[in-house]
Amino acid sequence: MIEDSRAGFQPHGRPPVTTGIPAELLLALFLLAAIIPLGMAAWTSGSSDHVPTELGAASAILAATLLYLQFLSSGRFEALSGKIGIDRTMGFHRIAGLAILIFAFVHPFSYISGTLLDNPAASARRLYALVTSPRLRSGVIAIALLTVLIGFALIRTRRFVRYELWRAAHGPIALVAGGLTLHYAIRAGTYSADETLRVIWIIYALTALGAAIITYFVRPWRMWREGWQVEAASVNADGVTQLVLRGPEHTKFHARGGQFLWLSVSPHGPPFHDHPFSIASSAGYLPRLRLIVRHAGDCTITFHALQPGTPVAVDGPHGSFVLPGRTSAVVMVAGGVGIAPLLGMLEEAAERGDKRRFRLLYATRNQAAFACKDALADLGNRLDLKITYCADEACSAPEILRGPVCSDHLRGLLSGLESGDVSVMLCGPPAMMETAADAFLALCVPMTNVHYERFDYGVGRGRIDRRRRFTALAILATVIAAGFLFSLR
Numbered sequence: 001m002i003e004d005s006r007a008g009f010q011p012h013g014r015p016p017v018t019t020g021i022p023a024e025l026l027l028a029l030f031l032l033a034a035i036i037p038l039g040m041a042a043w044t045s046g047s048s049d050h051v052p053t054e055l056g057a058a059s060a061i062l063a064a065t066l067l068y069l070q071f072l073s074s075g076r077f078e079a080l081s082g083k084i085g086i087d088r089t090m091g092f093h094r095i096a097g098l099a100i101l102i103f104a105f106v107h108p109f110s111y112i113s114g115t116l117l118d119n120p121a122a123s124a125r126r127l128y129a130l131v132t133s134p135r136l137r138s139g140v141i142a143i144a145l146l147t148v149l150i151g152f153a154l155i156r157t158r159r160f161v162r163y164e165l166w167r168a169a170h171g172p173i174a175l176v177a178g179g180l181t182l183h184y185a186i187r188a189g190t191y192s193a194d195e196t197l198r199v200i201w202i203i204y205a206l207t208a209l210g211a212a213i214i215t216y217f218v219r220p221w222r223m224w225r226e227g228w229q230v231e232a233a234s235v236n237a238d239g240v241t242q243l244v245l246r247g248p249e250h251t252k253f254h255a256r257g258g259q260f261l262w263l264s265v266s267p268h269g270p271p272f273h274d275h276p277f278s279i280a281s282s283a284g285y286l287p288r289l290r291l292i293v294r295h296a297g298d299c300t301i302t303f304h305a306l307q308p309g310t311p312v313a314v315d316g317p318h319g320s321f322v323l324p325g326r327t328s329a330v331v332m333v334a335g336g337v338g339i340a341p342l343l344g345m346l347e348e349a350a351e352r353g354d355k356r357r358f359r360l361l362y363a364t365r366n367q368a369a370f371a372c373k374d375a376l377a378d379l380g381n382r383l384d385l386k387i388t389y390c391a392d393e394a395c396s397a398p399e400i401l402r403g404p405v406c407s408d409h410l411r412g413l414l415s416g417l418e419s420g421d422v423s424v425m426l427c428g429p430p431a432m433m434e435t436a437a438d439a440f441l442a443l444c445v446p447m448t449n450v451h452y453e454r455f456d457y458g459v460g461r462g463r464i465d466r467r468r469r470f471t472a473l474a475i476l477a478t479v480i481a482a483g484f485l486f487s488l489r
């Protein structure tokens with residue numbers, strides 16, 4: 001039992017906090033880094049005389065700059081993604097990837113844009129000459145690799161794509177594309193004749209390389225260093241395993257319930273064999289960590305058979321999906337294994353003696369899939385917590401609501417609470433989170449109070465997802481505007 005196994009473990013001294021650069025500062029730093037090469041090219045070259053050619057140069061400079069900056073948005077650098085969260089980081093990474101590809105293609109086409117309509121045949125010949133020119137070969141291969149990279153990322157969730165293959169290929173392809181881009185910029189870049197810009201490209205490329213080395217080598221090495229191992233593994237509900245990991249008594253791992261870690265169970269396997277899981281326990285449970293894992297595929301399906309003492313590696317904590325402090329009530333909706341981070345938050349609230357009102361709606365496909373019911377019942381005694389269970393399939397227990405989760409269930413959760421003074425925490429299948437987020441917004445919960453974490457890095461369709469996409473596009477539009485100003489100078 002989870003509760004019994006806590007005995008004898010003291011909360012760690014250091015207050016568990018999420019770290020990271022505040023969003024506004026991060027945005028300012030990003031914009032600065034994104035326009036430095038462009039600004040330097042403008043500074044060292046004076047005014048432009050041919051707008052399409054300058055647009056071509058600007059798009060190449062922006063493609064290269066954004067490509068190098070993307071190495072920092074892998075989600076492994078807490079200083080960068082700790083405050084904004086993994087969903088925003090990955091959402092921006094996705095959109096920036098598409099922008100890089102578009103900039104990369106605009107680059108060669110801008111050189112033929114003047115004759116494209118009047119004389120398409122001549123334009124095609126000129127394009128062919130550009131593409132086959134030995135001097136420009138590194139740039140052409142870089143564009144081809146970027147096309148493969150982004151194309152692969154777009155289809156990565158399809159059944160025929162092995163997730164591990166995508167992860168193994170993503171970084172190395174990006175690295176080779178980055179190296180070729182550096183070669184192209186220095187050899188053929190219109191503005192790279194100036195030494196300052198050449199130095200800037202080398203700094204950007206080395207930063208990207210450093211980030212890749214940290215992600216692929218340093219972090220995996222550090223993951224194994226602390227000596228974590230499996231303490232217990234058991235099937236906790238239908239299709240769900242509970243893993244308890246144990247670290248050294250004075251572990252350096254400080255986490256808040258709801259954050260996540262990267263777990264590897266294959267000692268010294270390649271770096272892309274680790275998987276992200278939410279921390280379903282509080283800081284007081286350290287040096288142990290509880291994970292609640294759905295049997296999703298070839299890796300997670302083996303977890304229940306892990307023997308006590310099996311060495312594992314953890315990298316973390318990551319993410320900012322933690323209990324917010326501002327509101328007088330917290331409403332949670334968990335779908336399936338989405339209960340994991342919410343359980344961690346509730347454990348943390350109980351440990352801190354949080355007196356606020358908590359409401360939890362826990363939905364699964366059937367009664368047998370409810371995980372950690374004992375732990376939740378115990379939390380019900382330690383907190384002002386009301387738990388409502390909901391199952392898609394009809395079941396015998398009358399207190400279990402019939403799913404799927406709908407706006408009536410959510411309205412019921414808010415009853416007796418002031419919707420403007422409620423924090424909403426959502427975790428579960430994407431469609432459930434989007435529906436629930438939109439429903440809570442319609443019930444007058446402020447958008448800034450609705451928080452969720454996706455387990456799939458996917459593209460959301462809810463209002464909050466659209467707002468985030470709009471913000472990402474606005475940031476990129478600012479960068480594009482800088483490109484236009486450069487061309488018109």
Ligand SMILES: Cc1cc2nc3c(=O)[nH]c(=O)nc-3n(C[C@H](O)[C@H](O)[C@H](O)COP(=O)(O)OP(=O)(O)OC[C@H]3O[C@@H](n4cnc5c(N)ncnc54)[C@H](O)[C@@H]3O)c2cc1C
Pocket residue numbers: 086156157163164260274275276277278279292293294295296297298299300301319337340341453454455456457
């Ligand atoms: C921030 C975060 C927190 C998560 N927390 C939990 C949790 O607490 N409990 C839990 O059961 N699951 C969690 N997941 C999802 C979990 O990482 C995947 O289910 C798991 O990696 C599947 O591995 P597999 O090899 O068994 O399955 P696979 O056969 O490799 O894949 C099964 C499905 O999982 C997806 N997937 C595989 N690896 C990853 C990955 N590294 N990141 C995202 N999706 C992946 C695949 O696209 C596929 O749809 C979390 C994911 C993220 C991003």
